Amino acid sequence: MAELCAPDAAAFAALAGRLGADRVSLAVDTRERYAEDESTRLHCAPWAVVRPRSAEEVGATLAWAAAGRFPVVPRGAGTGVAGGAVAVGGGVILGLERLDRLLEVDEDNLTLTCEPGVVTARIHQEAEARGLFYPPDPASFESCSIGGNVAVGAGGARAVKYGTTRDYVLGAELALADGTLLELGSKNVKDATGYHLLGLMIGSEGTLGVITRVTLRLLPLPRRRAALLLSFADLAAAARAVTGLLRARVVPAVAEFMDDVTIAAARRYLGRDLPGGAAAGAYVLLELDGDDAAAVERQMVRVGAVAEEHRALDVLAAEDPGQQARLWESRRCLGEALRAWSPEIGKADVVVPRARVPELVGAVKAIGAELGLTAACFGHAGDGNVHVNLLRHQLADDAWQARLPRAMDRVMDATRRLGGLPSGEHGIGVLKKPYLERFLPPRSVELMRGIKAAFDPQGILNPGKVL
Ligand SMILES: Cc1cc2nc3c(=O)[nH]c(=O)nc-3n(C[C@H](O)[C@H](O)[C@H](O)COP(=O)(O)OP(=O)(O)OC[C@H]3O[C@@H](n4cnc5c(N)ncnc54)[C@H](O)[C@@H]3O)c2cc1C
Incomplete structure (x- = not known):
């Protein structure tokens, strides 16, 4: 692989001339704003921040980078926690946040098409306003972007029943490393047409191409939901109960757990006692959903039986949204609660x-x-x-x-x-990189390197990430 270069002032001026001056920033304060992601373990101010407004401008930026062999780091909202969107070792940040148009909700084909900078919460809202449902719900949904979700293959609490982002991407437009735009997938629900290049893109963390548009699959919105909080003496009992639920053929929309230390952190942070009292060594938080009250009620009855069988200390149920939010408070505050401690x-x-x-x-x-x-x-x-x-x-x-x-x-x-x-x-980003080769067979890492070389022969796309 050829050595990468740093653009000089003339190269940046040429890019600004091509895209417009407001697209390219070399200002120190802007570069500093893009120096970290939410892992906060790395701090590397990029050489410049380029913020295009269209797929064509993304393509033009990559064509410019390919010609000069300049490293480019795609970035969505910067909420990643593996260092993937940080220009480690130097590089130009390609910020996708200005590509934020919702292009279409197709109610006949149950799809939503949008640009990568759309914040995930907006996709939930747009779908729900039409009685539709986009299930993937990373806890950062109010701030992360759909492009970042696809690039990482983001999960969320509803994965147990509905799967992750990977299961909802039907199509995408990509800017390849040489700047060419390429359509992968479509609105077709089935696709047995050659290698699944779209699948390769999902979870590629900006190392194979830049996502400039996505088409997502939607589902009908379940009309009823209920939340339950089960407390147990210890985590082993809690885990057995979750297995018991699946054996009883209850697949909750959400099944989260908290251990004794996280319960203590939440108690300290919220400044009040929590369900199960001091004896609670583990929580299981469930969300059940269905089309009508009876469907949810049937699941609740089975959960009650499983909870009793597995000696739950306490079972709290909530059907109205206010009570549900209160049940979820202990889980939702955990990030801040642990940081405060x-x-x-x-x-x-x-x-x-x-x-x-x-x-x-x-x-x-x-x-x-x-x-x-x-x-x-x-x-x-x-x-x-x-x-x-x-x-x-x-x-x-x-x-x-x-x-x-x-x-x-x-x-x-x-x-x-x-x-x-x-x-x-x-995702792997930079921070998990040392572990990848420990877990995967050498031959599969070798194949991954071959895929990277095929998509990005000069290695300009997010260098030093994943592999
Ligand atoms: C409080 C908190 C809670 C979180 N909860 C979850 C959770 O429940 N589940 C979960 O999966 N993650 C979670 N995350 C991690 C993070 O929010 C997700 O990984 C999210 O998908 C990142 O999206 P982003 O737009 O911020 O991407 P960024 O952080 O900007 O980028 C992440 C990676 O994607 C690449 N990338 C971004 N946009 C594009 C694009 N358009 N084309 C190509 N590559 C691109 C970047 O190069 C980088 O490698 C959480 C983070 C925080 C801070």
Whole structure:
């Protein structure tokens, strides 16, 4: 692969001349605003920020970069937590936030087509206003972009029943590394026409092409929802209950869990007692949905029976939206609650086969205890995706710097032993890169490198990410 170059002032002036001066910024304050993502573990101000307003301008930017061999880092809303949208090692940020037009809701074909900078919450609203439903719901849905969701293959709480972003992308337009625009997929529901290049793009984290338009599949909106909070003495009992639900043929729309430390963090943060009292060592939060009250009611009855069988300490149910929001408060506040308790946190987003969640959490707790770090786990019980948080608390700087990588390494080893993977939904970016080759067979990494070379022979697209 040829060596990459940094554009000089004349090259930036040529790009600004082609796109318009307001599209290209070299200002220090702008570059600083694009120096991090939400992982906040990396800080690299890019050489410049380019913010096009159309797919053609994205293509022109890439053609310019290809001609000069300039590295380009596509960026949506910057809410990623793996360092994927940070110009590590230098580069030009290609900000997609100005491509934010909702182009069409096709109620006959049940699709929505939009540009990549549309915030995910808007897609939910536009669909729901028409009695339709776009299920993927990353917890960052109010700020992340659909382009970023597709680029990472983002998940969310509803994955247990409805799957992730990957399951809803029917078509996309891409700007390739040489600036050419290419249509992949379509509104066709079925497609057995050659290799699934669209599938390759989903989760490629800006390393194979830049998404400039997406067509998403929509579903009819379930008319009724109910939320339940079940508390248990420990996580093993909670996990058995989730398996029990699936065995009883109840597939909740959402099945989240919280461990003892996250419950304590939420209690501290909210400043009030939480369901189950001091005996609660784990929560399972469920959302049930269906077309009418009777369908939801039937599921609630089965949940009640499973909860009793698995000795739930408490079961709280809420059917009106206000009560549901209150039940979810403890889960929704967790990001802030953990940060308020310990501003520095080492995070992992591992996934294991769902029945192995208690073993993984047990292993994480043991690693934390041995290395003097508080381990807090929460996440998606229904799909085995565990958000591991290792809290620094008062640990001295040198001890934290030395112990965190050791702890993460061991968390990854435990995940691998249990048949899991290093990322369930956040992607590899830069921060998980050391683990990719540990989990995947060498031959599949080699094939991935071949795919990267086929799409981006000069290696200008998001260099240093994923592989
Ligand atoms: C509080 C919080 C909660 C979160 N909860 C979840 C969750 O529940 N589930 C989940 O999956 N994630 C979650 N995330 C992570 C993050 O929000 C998602 O990964 C999201 O998909 C990133 O979207 P973005 O627009 O911010 O992308 P960015 O952070 O800007 O970029 C992410 C990656 O996508 C690439 N990219 C972005 N746009 C494009 C494009 N148009 N074309 C090509 N490549 C592109 C970038 O190069 C980068 O590699 C959470 C983050 C936070 C801060």
